[in-house]
Amino acid sequence: MIWPLLEDTIRKGDKLIQDGDLLIVYESHKQMKAVTVSKGGEFQNRYGLFAHNDWIGKPFGSKVTGKKGGFVHLLAPSPQLWTLVLTHRTQILYIMDISFVLAYLEVRPGCVVMESGTGSGSLTTALARAAAPTGHIYSFDFHEQRAEAARKDFERIGLSNFITVTVRDTQGEGFPEEFANEVDAVFLDLPQPWLVIPSVAKSLRADSPVCSFSPCMEQVQRTCEALTTTEFRDLRTFEVLVRTYETHEEYFGTDIGLDIVNNEIEDATLHTPGSSPPHKRLCPTEMKTTSAEEKTTSNKSEVSGKDNWMKKGPKKGRGRGEQPQGSKCSIVARPEAEAKGHTGYLTFARRAV
């Protein structure tokens, strides 16, 4: 297992793929799959058939070609990649919420963290990675099959030493007594988190945080009400989202069919390098014309080609690396058309001292 969490699994330098490793097969931005390497095994996708034996011994991050000639990249797993490839048994948390929770709960090596429910283990993976090697995650879920599936996943990704999954109805029973005053952080993703708040108060160490994730504002209000006791302070509720951008070269026409040019207006000149203070950003709109020509173009000049609703510049007279007449070239960034909308509200509070 390549997770560098246990001393004997830390591999120095470029990590080489071994039999039994879990890796992420990266086909494209939106197409990734988790594969466990086995001698003699095979992997098939639209780019062809890949023999695992060809992978063993190569470093993670290698590009490998299939029998039909297509290629994929083999990546080392990380919590972020795992979130994108894991089997969804429930709705999961994505990187924006996960990262915010980890930062706000101040999860670091050695922390004891409690979580309910486990769900598909997306956040659990990130928590374990953060709390290892000296900490531990105690995760509770009331669904027996899902708890078992999660355990298997954690086994597969090599984190089972750091995660204990227990079947328990925390809404009905609260957290176990033995956790009283032992826990550094609690995360709740439950339909009725307010029912567990008294138990959370008992479990948390003084000045330690709790986070409750709820999609609906009514749930948030009730949870806040339950938290408005003398045992908690610093109630704060957030919503976090991300917007991603795709970038490409774009040609902008400068020829609008006018023969008469207005000479009174002079283009303002940009500062040349060396003549302006270093903190002023240069805007290299005009300068990009040459660099667009000299670079070799690859097959994909966009990160995600799926939502390319805009045509890429005038077709006429445009060959590879050639600039159409009467146009200037710029690198442009445009928000991707699809965005993840609301996932849930994150409510934080601290156990009062």
Add this chain to the structure above:
Amino acid sequence: MSMTNKSSIQSCAEFGSSVLLDINDGDRMTFARLHSTSTLKIGNTKCTLEALVGQPFGAVFEMQSERNSSKLVRMPNPENVKKLVNYAPTYANSNQHSARSDLVNWITDVNGRNEKRQQIETDQDSEDVKDRDNRALVDDNKAQTLSSDDIDRMKRDGASGKEIIDALVANSASFETKTAFSQEKYMKKKQKKYAPRVLLRRPSARSICEAYFVKDPRKIGFCRMDTLALMMSLANVGPNSDILVLESLGGLITAAVTERLGGHGSICSTYYTTKRPPIDMVRLLNLDDATALSVLRAPLEKLVAARQSALRSKDQNGVGVAEREALAQALSTLEEPKNSTIGQNATDAVVNDSPSMAVEALSTETPVTESMDVDKETTNIISPAQNTTDGVVEDSQIKDMEAPSTEMSVKQNMDLDQKTSHSLPAEDREEDACELGDKEANPTAVGEGKASKGPRPGNEATSADIFKWANQGFSSLLVAAPELDAWTVVKQLIPLLSSSSPFVIYSPYQQPLAECMFQLQKNNMAIALQLTEPWCREYQVLPLRSHPHMQMSATGGFTLSGIRITNCV
């Protein structure tokens, strides 16, 4: 399984600890270091921070003034958590009190909620509240009959904050006519002025980021706390990693990475100028010894040169043969700098561990503005307290910031390291060094006690460290240097990563990252490239008063992330 807390999170503020003081419920956040001479000023009142030493983080104090002196007095739980709402019942008639408790007393039952709402409406007590509004309220400043002179006199006579507030309420003509919410708001306001509360907080990367983002965002390049959090995840920052950081945000990124590594692994906070840019924010984290020692610094030139030679020898000889020789050779062939600038110790570094560097070790595209030397103070790699050329030691100015201007810097307390008996060279000190409120006291008193114990983070890396990084590659790269061209930096630094390692570049601007992303794609250096803009909004959640906050941050910066791929197949 043992559940003892192994996270080394400090639970109490000790002498010499860095703390974050939350004044009046978030109105003002300020960092401080607990020295015997540290003071805090709120409004026109000043008091020492002595009362905070040995107290648990999360404790609340009230500034109580008597005659001419003020002190911080610990408020015991549950008093400290009690909302100010509870002040009002002393004055309000019973009608208002029960109305308010009805208002805030929700039941958890879904059906019950509707019942409760009806009850509020039919409750005869609440009719007063329901009918109250501000249509007759004229804001002519005549409602309060006590003058400021009266209040001053009360203060001189030794009245406590509570007594003053009681008097103000009693002398207010309009108080009785206000709604419950409005009364609550009034009480809160008076409390903040006459009996301010201070909450003792433990600094964390998130809270440091948030404090700076509010008070001095320029210093941290407008990086918001959710962006910082996102960077940690995108770069897969976690224990047992070797992480390379290039930043100019005062140490914010290094601090966040250090917190997540917890001493397991190493962080190299690199730099490209002669004078190392400060990473003082790391010290705000009150790191234990092991963690502090995991934070290292090395000049970029050295790292690149070492890596190049390590890779070269790998190509020639397979994996890991004679690398140490190759590295030693590379280091020794770095010549004297060609254009020494004034004030640099060009020939001082005779120790074979750290030769001075040659300009040509850099690739031609890297902007070299000055030659780089290893400062003589940092050649000794063993002693932990040699960090004298840490760049700028910042001094704190905890003054009254009731009307905080965004220009004001939140600075740390001056902390002259007791171990370094020689002080910093003059040019390394910030010009406006002055102690806050300490003009009488002599902060350089060496015998002051353990104001700063243990090794400081940010020691210069040894050649063994550099060799290890060059040979293995870093497992992750974070760049937050908005003054540099992203592509220029990334082009040079990505080869320092081991294969399949993630990297993240932060910028307050989108366009430079877009251009960098384009270049990375074209040069096939990385996959999973993503240009991300985080968005964050906070909500007020109160019964009948839930809505997003009125103020919101419009931008927290952008990140470009990706994973380095091997070029060879």
